[in-house]
Amino acid sequence: MKIDRRSFLGLGLGAAAGVAVSPATWKLMDDSSIWTQNWSWTPVPRDGEVTFDNTVCSLCPGNCGLSVRKIDGRPVKIEGRADYPVNTGGVCLHGVSGLQYLYDPSRIKTPLKRTGDTFEAISWDDALELVATKLAEIKDAGKADRIACVTNHGVGTIPGLFGRFVKALGSNNVYAMDTMDKTWEKTLEKMHGVHGTLGFDLENSDFVLSFGTGLIEGWGSPVSNFKANSSRKERGATLVQVEPRLSNTAANADTWIAAKPNTEADLALGMANVIISNNLYNTGYYVSGFGPGFDELTAMLKENYSPEAVAQTTGIKAAVIVDLAKRFVKAGAPVAIAGKGKGATPGSMREFAAVHLLNCLAGNINTKGGAWILSPQDYDQWPAVEMDDAASEAIEKPAMDPAGSVAGFFAKAGADKSVEALLISDANPCFALADAQAVTKAVQDIPFVVSFSSFMDETTQLADVVLPSHTFLERTEDLPSGAGMARRVTGLAKPVIDPVFNTKNPGDAILAIAKAMEGTVGDSFPWESYEECLEAVTGDLWSDLSDQGYAAVQETPPATRPSVDFTFVAQNPAPIAAEGTEADFALILVPLDNVRIAAGSIASSPFAVKTVADTVLLGKDVLVEMNPETAKANKLSQGDLAVIETPRGKATVKVNLFEGIMPGVVAMVKGLGHAMDENRYVNGKGVNINELMGPVMDADSGLDAVWGIRAKISKA
Amino acid sequence: MKQDKHGKNHKFGMVVDLDKCTGCGSCMVACMSENNVPFKEDESNKKDSLTWMRVYKITNGKSFPETEICYMPRPCMHCGGKGDHGHSPCVSVCPAVATDYDHSSGIVSQIYTRCFGCRYCMGACPYHARYFNWWDPKWPEGMESYLSPDVSPRMRGVVEKCSFCFHRYQEARDLAYVEERDDIEEQEYQTACTQACPAGAITFGDLNNPDHAVSQLVEPDAHNCGKPKNPKAFRLLERLQTNPKVYYVSEREWVRKAGDNYLDGEWEKVKNNHGKDHG
Structure with missing residues (x-):
């Protein structure tokens, strides 16, 4: 066939029309765009039947009930168990991240024996x-x-x-x-002569006075506390937070009282003095009257803890102290709580006893919304x-x-x-x-x-x-509540999967x-x-335990009305100062508990680390928080590399300016600075604050008593 | 143009009580776990950190001890766009129809395999709710075992964002269909963040349904593009007329003021309605 101009144009137009009408072009384009995205290394999760298994989390002492969603027997998502009495459906970010602990490739996969510097399977x-x-x-x-x-x-x-x-x-x-449970135990021994621990009925209290407890930073049983806290508005309850720094709890509270670090006990004793000297304490509560030491206590408080004197120590105005004391004791179901941050460290017995004295004066021991003395499990x-x-x-x-x-x-x-x-x-x-x-x-x-x-x-x-x-998702274990919970619930963790490794x-x-x-x-x-x-x-x-996954052991306050022995507080135990001298170390470094960072025995999961703000962790550097005034005095500005030094050690950090922290106080987050080579999500990120802190042992309790240490900081 | 001719349209939305939010981050992780969101070794550069739900921290700017802070969780706002007709900022600019407005649910979709990564939508979104996959997702060895088949893992070169857990809506609808029900119940479709929030700060439901908690909390004005009638409720950047379906509630005036930008003295005039009517 001869190709002339006419047939050439005809064929050309025909071909163009054919291509335009035919779906082949679009199909091929579609296919190629799908193909470019269909890379073998993009996983395609297997589908299958959906089931749910219940278990209990043991990443922290909160012990929340979990519901684990499984696909074809494979756990894919952790949710809060809606009918579990501790957390009723809520769950914290660490619990949700449980599967990252389960499948963590840096887990120990088999028993190991040390030979020299290495391990042998x-x-x-x-x-x-x-x-x-x-x-x-x-x-x-x-x-x-x-x-x-x-x-x-x-x-x-x-x-x-x-x-x-x-x-x-x-x-x-x-x-x-x-x-903090250990300090509470010793405090109860001294003040009530009983062996047991203290639980706080926060969900029924209408006036929670918190002396630095991180109620929403992960204190005690975190989700249970989140729930009690967020129902405050509906219940008409008040939260007052005493803390030198605007923590999340302080920010969420109705009133934030910025007392100087480690003067919480003084504030509590000052309030006790106001309550006693105005005869506001709950006389009707103690049928047999107060136990020994009340008169000595009255005299001691009058002499040492007048509102003016306490104002001097704490930096809180006298009128505020008087008003707070009156509001506290006149509330329907007030409760005072101690145990700083997450409550994962003990504390000064003077402080715990002073705080608990307020509970005793308010007559809220073993009452609804008060402090419950729980016998040992x-x-x-x-x-x-x-x-x-x-x-x-x-x-x-x-x-x-x-x-x-x-x-x-x-x-x-x-x-x-x-x-x-x-x-x-x-x-x-x-x-x-x-x-x-x-x-x-x-x-x-x-x-x-x-x-x-x-x-x-x-x-x-x-x-x-x-x-x-086994991780908590692979093991059976009974998990009794504690950690400041008033109600007693014992949970049963059950394996949701066969062991992933040889554990x-x-x-x-x-x-x-x-x-x-x-x-x-x-x-x-x-x-x-x-x-x-x-x-x-x-x-x-x-x-x-085996039928419902938990056993509710005690839901109501204990029936006893314990007597109070005031002798310990009446002796006016001396405050325990932070380590270091003011001359050498002008600042005070306080640990900061951040709910998004696991600070106890486990390291944070990759998900948890991902949520940490860039004002806390930036690359491998931890940022310490300080007031712009403090920064100015130390010639520092936002983002500067600085060296922080305490009597126990020094570290290089970055500076984050925060208006919400008291001048003269520097705060650094707990839980960073892990040295775990194989876990690259936490290894070498930040500094472990425990390398900068030292224990200061309390002679009365034999426990580490101080929250913070003296420090100095300068540009690196 | 209404696409769904069958029955009443839903308009799913979220209300966040900022006075209850504690900034704990449960919503962020519940979202990441539910939606197969990957993670990198270093996530401290927040500009490339994929967080469909991100909790911002805002302050009142006052000095010690007058300082206040507030946490503000930010999912995709699932904007209805000007006049609430479905012309969301991102949908309007997507050349590939990879993101679209579903008139039957009010949800702004994201189809990863259609997206070719031009990122116009990211530029258009005033809420920074969209994230680009600069790298292929990589899970540490063995961790792929926890991935959910309900949400496909994304690949390098595409944009992703919060979907209001659309797969949960699909599941709830499937169940209703099997059980021969016309519609789903309020509690049958809840997002992962709502479910996880230990403070109960997030409420999710149908803004078109006066029985749903979200409607009762903010009282969306149906004749005014869903603007909240509750003076304590507000939407972010209300005056851009993006008509978000995420509402915030706070008793604190400075928090409500932080939801938009105001000239000096302007706030006093508009504080009870946050700007002009949308008509």
């Missing part, structure tokens, strides 16, 4: 045998009292098994990490521990820290290097305790350290044997070690598995 049998043999050697050498154990929490059957195991060996050295009933002669002899020796303080224990361990073996379960003292360097040194000096942990945290890195634990429930690990040791130690653990043990020792509670 070994089998569970070998690891358990190794621990059993070593502990038996120490015991046989008559040094059983030099075996110690540190758990994260002190209640529940897993810490119970650890305590029982160490007892069966013949040692009293069983410690849980120090929290005792639902777990254990058979007697069997002990051979060596154990019975060793157990006669007292614990290394008679006050039961874990900080005190490590101070002693570091000083006399007498600890032979240390078992650590789910705790990270080398990171979370003040003066982290000294604690690290103390642990390094212990010849045999066994860590039961899911993560290669700072303490586990120093272990000789690592026994990897064990620490309860099972301890049972296996005990059995391997045979003799009376083995005999003290007659259970085949941790679950059997749990069912046996929880007794009456078990049916509720």
Whole structure:
């Protein structure tokens, strides 16, 4: 066929029309754009049947009920359990991030043994045998009292098994990490002569006076407190926050009272003086009248804590103190609470006692909306521990820290290097305790350290044997409430997935070690598995626990009306000052609890770190908060690199100016500065404030008492 | 133009009580977990940090001890655009119809496979609610196991944003269809952030339905593009006439004032209606 001009144009037009009409072009364009986005490395999550499993979170002492959404048996999302009495559907960001802990590739995947500076993977049998043999050697050498154990929490059957195991060996050295609960226990002993802890019925109180507690920064049982706090408007309740810095709690409160750091006790005592001298205290409440020391207290307060004197100490106007005292005591259901930040550290007994004095004067002990004295958790009933002669002899020796303080224990361990073996379960003292360097040194000096942990945290890195634990999503565990909760609820965590790695429930690990040791130690653990043990020792509670996932143990205030012994407060215990001299260190550095940063035994998840503001963490630098006035005095401006120095150490930080912090005070967030090589989401980000702080032990309680340390800062 | 000819249209919206919000960040993480939002080693450069829901911290600017702060969660506002006809700032500029306004739900969609990454929408959005995937998402080894099939993971080169958990709406509708119901209940469709908020600060529902809590909280004026009749309620940058479906409530005047920009002395004149009527 001859191609002439006519046919050429005809064919050309025909082709153009064909292309325009045919869907091929558009289809190909569509296909190619889909193809360019259909890259093999973009995951396509598998679909399947949707199911929900209930469990309980144990990332913090709040113990919220969780509902885990699963697709084809695979957990994909954590939500709050709507019918759970602690959190009724709400959930904090750490709980939601639970799956990031579960699947964290930096988790410990198998038992490890230290050889020199490195770890070597070994089998569970070998690891358990190794621990059993070593502990038996120490015991046989008559040094059983030099075996110690540190758990994260002190209640529940897993810490119970650890305590029982160490007892069966013949040692009293069983410690849980120090929290405000320990200070409350000692305060109750002094003021009511009872053994127990204090819970606060915040959801029914109409006037909450908080002395620096971070009610919405993660204090106690965080979600429960969020709920109580946000129902304030509907209930007509008031929140007053006493704190030198505008925390989220202070910002959310009806009134923020910026008292100078560590003068909370003075403010409370000043208020008590106003209440007593105006005869405003609740006389009707105490049928038998006040216990000993009331007259001495009255005189002492009158002499030392007049509104004018307290105004001088705290920086709060006298009229404000008087008004606050009157508003507090005249409220229908007032409650005063102490335990700074998240409540994860103890505190000064003078402060706790002064705050609790307000509760006593208001007559709110064991009342709706008040402070409840809760007897120690005792639902777990254990058979007697069997002990051979060596154990019975060793157990006669007292614990290394008679006050039961874990900080005190490590101070002693570091000083006399007498600890032979240390078992650590789910705790990270080398990171979370003040003066982290000294604690690290103390642990390094212990010849045999066994860590039961899911993560290669700072303490586990120093272990000789690592026994990897299930995360909370893989384990069974009873989780009793505490941490300032008034109602008592015990939850049951249940595995929502088979173990992702070669890990064990620490309860099972301890049972296996005990059995391997045979003799009376083995005999003290007659259970085949941790679950059997749990069912046996929880007794009456078990049916509720297993049926509904929790057991509500106590919902109403205890019926007793305890008497009050005022002697301790009446003695006017001396305030404990922050470490350092004002001449050398003009500023005060206070720790800052941020709800988005996990500051206890676990590190923050990648999701949690992602939510942290760039005014807190920028790249690898932590920003310290200071008033523009403080910055000016120290020749600093926003974003400057600076060196902050305390009597315990120094660090390079950046400066963040914040109007809401008292001049002369510098605040730095807790929970940063992890050294966990394999977890690049937290490793080397920021500074661990515990390297700048030191414990200041309270002679009255034997616990670390100070919130903050003196510091100075200059441009780097 | 109404696309849905069957039955009444929904207008899903959110109300955030800023006096209850504690800035805890649960909403941000619940959103990331629900919607397969990836994360990087360093997320402190907030301009490239993918946060469909972001909580801002604002202050009243006063010095110690008069300072106040307030947290302000910011999802996509799902703007109705001028006159509330569906001409949202982003929808108006998208050359690929990758983002569109659904008249039956009031939700602004984002179709990742249609998006070719021109980012006009990001420039158009006055709320910084849109984020661009500068990199391919990478989950640490093993963490892909927790990804949800309800929301497709995005790829490098596309824009993403809050969808009001649209997949949850689809699921609720599917269930209603199977159970032969005409419509879904208020509680059947709630976003992940609403569900997670431990302070109960977020309320979600149908602004067109007077029985829903969102309508009762802000009293949207149907004749005025949904402007809140409740004087304590406001929308961000109200006077741009974007007509967002996210409302904020606060008793604090300085917080309400922070929702828009005002000339000196202007606030006093408009503080009870936040600007002109939209007509």
